[in-house]
Amino acid sequence: MLTLQPIGQTKPKSMPGSKQGHLPHLPQSACDLSGVWHTVCPCLRKLSAFEVNSDLTTNVSIKPLTSDLQLEVEVEASVQMEEREGEDGVEQPPLCPIDPNTQGIIKGRDLFGYVGIEAVLDQMRRKTMKAGFEFNIMVVGQSGLGKSTLVNTLFKSKVSRKSCTPNYEEKISKTVNLQSICHVIEEKGVKMKLTVIDTPGFGDQINNENCWEPIVKYVNEQYEKYLREEQHVNRKRRIPDTRVHCCVYFLPATGHRLRPIDVEFMKRLGHIVSIVPVIAKADTLTMEERLEFKQRIRQDLEANGIRVYPQKEYDEDAEDRILNDKIRENIPFAVVGTDKEHQVNGNKVLGRKTKWGIIEVENVAHCEFANLRDLLIRSHLQDLKDVTHNIHYETYRVRRLNESNANGLGLSALSLENGTFDKNEAESQL
Amino acid sequence: RGSEICFKTQPGHDKEYVGFATLPNQVHRKSVKKGFDFTLLVAGESGLGKSTLVNSLFLTDLHKDRKLLNAEERINQTVEITKHTVDIEEKGVKLKLTIVDTPGFGDAVNNTECWKPITDYIDQQFEQYFRDESGLNRKNIQDNRVHCCLYFIPPFGHGLRPVDVQFMKALMEKVNVVPLISKADCLTPGEMKKMKDRVREETDKYGLKVYQFPDCDSDEDEEFKQQDRELKESTPFAVIGSNTVVEARGQRVRGRLYPWGIVEVENPSHCDFVKLRNMLIRTHMHDLKDITCDVHYENYRAQCIQQMTSKLTQDNRVESPIPILPLSTPDVETEKLIKMKDEELRRMQEMLQKMQQQMHEQDL
Numbered sequence: 001m002l003t004l005q006p007i008g009q010t011k012p013k014s015m016p017g018s019k020q021g022h023l024p025h026l027p028q029s030a031c032d033l034s035g036v037w038h039t040v041c042p043c044l045r046k047l048s049a050f051e052v053n054s055d056l057t058t059n060v061s062i063k064p065l066t067s068d069l070q071l072e073v074e075v076e077a078s079v080q081m082e083e084r085e086g087e088d089g090v091e092q093p094p095l096c097p098i099d100p101n102t103q104g105i106i107k108g109r110d111l112f113g114y115v116g117i118e119a120v121l122d123q124m125r126r127k128t129m130k131a132g133f134e135f136n137i138m139v140v141g142q143s144g145l146g147k148s149t150l151v152n153t154l155f156k157s158k159v160s161r162k163s164c165t166p167n168y169e170e171k172i173s174k175t176v177n178l179q180s181i182c183h184v185i186e187e188k189g190v191k192m193k194l195t196v197i198d199t200p201g202f203g204d205q206i207n208n209e210n211c212w213e214p215i216v217k218y219v220n221e222q223y224e225k226y227l228r229e230e231q232h233v234n235r236k237r238r239i240p241d242t243r244v245h246c247c248v249y250f251l252p253a254t255g256h257r258l259r260p261i262d263v264e265f266m267k268r269l270g271h272i273v274s275i276v277p278v279i280a281k282a283d284t285l286t287m288e289e290r291l292e293f294k295q296r297i298r299q300d301l302e303a304n305g306i307r308v309y310p311q312k313e314y315d316e317d318a319e320d321r322i323l324n325d326k327i328r329e330n331i332p333f334a335v336v337g338t339d340k341e342h343q344v345n346g347n348k349v350l351g352r353k354t355k356w357g358i359i360e361v362e363n364v365a366h367c368e369f370a371n372l373r374d375l376l377i378r379s380h381l382q383d384l385k386d387v388t389h390n391i392h393y394e395t396y397r398v399r400r401l402n403e404s405n406a407n408g409l410g411l412s413a414l415s416l417e418n419g420t421f422d423k424n425e426a427e428s429q430l
Numbered sequence: 431r432g433s434e435i436c437f438k439t440q441p442g443h444d445k446e447y448v449g450f451a452t453l454p455n456q457v458h459r460k461s462v463k464k465g466f467d468f469t470l471l472v473a474g475e476s477g478l479g480k481s482t483l484v485n486s487l488f489l490t491d492l493h494k495d496r497k498l499l500n501a502e503e504r505i506n507q508t509v510e511i512t513k514h515t516v517d518i519e520e521k522g523v524k525l526k527l528t529i530v531d532t533p534g535f536g537d538a539v540n541n542t543e544c545w546k547p548i549t550d551y552i553d554q555q556f557e558q559y560f561r562d563e564s565g566l567n568r569k570n571i572q573d574n575r576v577h578c579c580l581y582f583i584p585p586f587g588h589g590l591r592p593v594d595v596q597f598m599k600a601l602m603e604k605v606n607v608v609p610l611i612s613k614a615d616c617l618t619p620g621e622m623k624k625m626k627d628r629v630r631e632e633t634d635k636y637g638l639k640v641y642q643f644p645d646c647d648s649d650e651d652e653e654f655k656q657q658d659r660e661l662k663e664s665t666p667f668a669v670i671g672s673n674t675v676v677e678a679r680g681q682r683v684r685g686r687l688y689p690w691g692i693v694e695v696e697n698p699s700h701c702d703f704v705k706l707r708n709m710l711i712r713t714h715m716h717d718l719k720d721i722t723c724d725v726h727y728e729n730y731r732a733q734c735i736q737q738m739t740s741k742l743t744q745d746n747r748v749e750s751p752i753p754i755l756p757l758s759t760p761d762v763e764t765e766k767l768i769k770m771k772d773e774e775l776r777r778m779q780e781m782l783q784k785m786q787q788q789m790h791e792q793d794l
Binding site for chain 2 (some may be wrong): 365
């Protein structure tokens, strides 16, 4: 059972899931999707800054204190707003941005009696649990770097293409063809619809020029699909989200620097999707080599102007920045993946057994798999989705709309049916 | 092994004993005096541990001041050929070792024909030797021909990649190719076996001719035969190199220190480094040189001559049964120099002879 913070009390000092934060202790075998809930909460935590009108009538008007809140609430719970109206039977004024120079926060214990605003969290939780989460992850890298194994290890189930295709042959394909496999995994009542997009053939040929183009095309196609759905007159309640939320790029553990193909790929895709680079098969590097390698990679990334997730510009406040800085100091994570278990000191651990020792995958002294998993699933999963929706998708949308305006044509016939298709209106909705 | 001869002298057979059984000893002594030379080519993508392995094999530090190019510089990098020569002496035997390195191989985005500079280099060495051999003065021919090529296969893949296959196809007729699985500490024993099987399978499938160990003579003892068999079965060798010395089991060994254990380079259960070293240096070095001279060089020479004869017949010149080799006519300057040096050498030899005679007379 999650303990929900009552509204009005101080915010927790750090986001749950971070190293100092209090992460509910789960058995190691848990994939811990329930942690995702914590990442959804932030927007609701800020709801605690709601102002309550001093002249209390039967109407309780809930007005957000700052304008950015509106964005978050709309994104997460556009459905919830309608529900709330229906349940209370009370007319609620529409949410509108107020200027920030309004009265201070009235703490919960100052209210006359218990209002029940915090019940919103409960409702939201129930709704999202029923609806489930969607997450699309793309893995890119040369063949044999352990992409499928890592994905299986991350989600503790056989979700990769290798495990799902019968008669799987490890052949190097001549062109890059993307394949996506969809799974629904469930944990503690939380359902996640996970899509893994694999890119076999990337970087395997002798001439790898433009091998990133099919991938760029795919990412943009997903944005286009979503854009078109959004502009329908009769929109679905929940637009199926096939946009790529995260792209994990596998670097071979050479110990030297980024290769030209890595630079080219990350330059092109860093603008349209959140890239998380990882060092694959890192059990071939000693600790010193690993540190040096990472440093050189970070230098190369900076020198080439490549921005990987978490990007500095999208840190929202100081708290985020501190947390993300810690992560940025450690990327790319050096990971080792496996699905075999061995006995170490009487415990069963995931690891690779060699003649000189057992490499424990979840031991932070051995490799950084646990850090990657925490980043991707336990702490930043929702953030990845938000960044994709609010930033990458918006950039794409603006570009497309500008293009269509420049062409003098509407985006499609659908937009005209909308009647008053006004670009500003559409943007303000979002 | 072959130089140890124990000849049995049986009493009563002295009259029939000629004594040429000591020839191998004489050859041995002469070659020790002369010293050996060996040229080794290392090829493979950057970051696979080539330099480290070469250092570990020959216990040298050839790449002390190496500067790694950053990604920007590497985008426009082409394949280079660099040579390092080092003189090693051990127990009175001198080895002049030349390592030919190929930085830039396989690193670019477009690696089409990235092996061309390497094949060109090998051909150049053959050509130079051919000219020297056909020249007038053959006393001091320098043998720069590549005797062995170590090709590094990354352990990350599932066997041979397209670039590996193309490279080996291009080089297998020109040089002895020894494929190695690099950074072998990346694979568990089970994965290693699978990888080796895959590589062997694909080598057969694509018809790649890699260096085969000669079968040992039938009169060798059983233990040697067993060793030989094991050697052949464990190809391609999975190697690890290290420039650092660590402490393991109370000894100081070359190895790599990880949080989960220590990998010893010279431990045969950890990797095949010892087998490679034995094969390359201790047992098969001479065989590699022989095959280079007898097979690869001869192939090149035959091709060359064929090309020349076909050109001659095309030009409708006088058809002579013996093809006229277009000798590289050295210019007048170098001819003079050669004559001068010859004179000097002859004079010095005469002086030496005189001195020897004098010493001989004094002794008497």
